[in-house]
Every structure is written in C-alpha cells, then in structure tokens.
Amino acid sequence: xxxxxxxxxxxxxxxxxxxxxxxxxxxxxxxxxxxxxxxxxxxxxxxxxxxxxxxxxxxxxxxxxxxxxxxxxxxxxxxxxxxxxxxxxxxxxxxxxxxxxxxxxxx
Amino acid sequence: xxxxxxxxxxxxxxxxxxxxxxxxxxxxxxxxxxxxxxxxxxxxxxxxxxxxxxxxxxxxxxxxxxxxxxxxxxxxxxxxxxxxxxxxxxxxxxxxxxxxxxxxxxx
Numbered sequence: 001x002x003x004x005x006x007x008x009x010x011x012x013x014x015x016x017x018x019x020x021x022x023x024x025x026x027x028x029x030x031x032x033x034x035x036x037x038x039x040x041x042x043x044x045x046x047x048x049x050x051x052x053x054x055x056x057x058x059x060x061x062x063x064x065x066x067x068x069x070x071x072x073x074x075x076x077x078x079x080x081x082x083x084x085x086x087x088x089x090x091x092x093x094x095x096x097x098x099x100x101x102x103x104x105x106x107x
Numbered sequence: 108x109x110x111x112x113x114x115x116x117x118x119x120x121x122x123x124x125x126x127x128x129x130x131x132x133x134x135x136x137x138x139x140x141x142x143x144x145x146x147x148x149x150x151x152x153x154x155x156x157x158x159x160x161x162x163x164x165x166x167x168x169x170x171x172x173x174x175x176x177x178x179x180x181x182x183x184x185x186x187x188x189x190x191x192x193x194x195x196x197x198x199x200x201x202x203x204x205x206x207x208x209x210x211x212x213x214x
Contacts, residue, residue, distance in 0.1 A: 010130035013204050018128035023117035089196030
C-alpha cells in the first residue's frame, strides 16, 4: 500500500496542516476570520514578540495569512480567495469550529 | 485580540491538524480514501513497525481512522460519517488533494 501522490504534494499539504496544528496559530486565524484585517499583538498570548513572529511566519509561509504595511504598522488578513482555491472548505471548517455565534464572520 | 474560543476547542482542533501534518499519516489516510478498508503495512514506508504503530495511534486518537480485527489481522477504515460530522469538508479536501483521478475514491 502506498498512495500514488508525489512526495511534494504530501509534504506541502502536511506543512499546511502543521501550520494549523498550534492553538495560538489557530487563534490568530480565528481572529482574522471575524474581521477583515487587524494587527496581531502579543498582549493576549503569554509569549514573546519573537515567538509570535515565528508563528506569524509559519502562517505566512503556507499562505494562510498575508500582511500589508500601513506606515510602520503591520496589518494582517486572510486571502480568502486564494485559500479557498488552494484548500477548498478549510475556511468553512475553521469558521464552524472557531468562530462563535456572537462573532459573525467577516464575509 | 484573542478569539473567545475555549482552550479545549483550540487544542482539540490543533491536535486534529497535527495528526494530518505528517506525509506518512497523510498517505495512510489517502489510501483509506481510495478503498473501503485495508491493512496498513510497513512495506512501502522506510520506517519501523513501531514507528508505523505510532503514526496509526495518532490517527486513531483523533478519530481519523478506526480498526477492526479479522482473526489476528487489523483492518483499518475511515469512519466517514463521524469525520464528516466532526470536521465537515475535510475528507473532500483530502480527496481533492491526495486521491489521483485514476484512483476513484470509495464512496
């Protein structure tokens, strides 16, 4: 038994799920599901700035979040169109699991 | 910023994605997407039997695969109904990404 996928396909998908396999990274994505865009600050996480930067890098590397600069401020957002094209259904699943009814997702 | 989910929700979902964050575990799931049920053998993976058992345990622990015994043989399968209920859309995404057109998924 072995599936006929290329190792690249499996590795890329494994990396994508790896990015989602951490509660802080999931929380970052959840917050970005609720609003169009926002800053990401360490305030609510008991982690250092460099650890937060590491989490953000992992999410950026797999295409889950994108950044734009407004002056010296980094603003993060989900590129929903690209994510839906690359990983259909994942944003719906994450919204279902992570976004509470009181916090209607940004559409 | 911090999402209002309980830590339990985030941790459970993070564990689920962790189970999918390894190429061998993804391959096991891919093979079970193509057939109803099958044995899982080390033959095609350059890993030991104990390492394979470890991968299988991780997949079982998050509910991705189930096992039944036929004599002394362990037969593995996906409990599609339960997975679709718990994680809607994930099997469709995995099928899209991992199952080649030549290998029609088992329905």
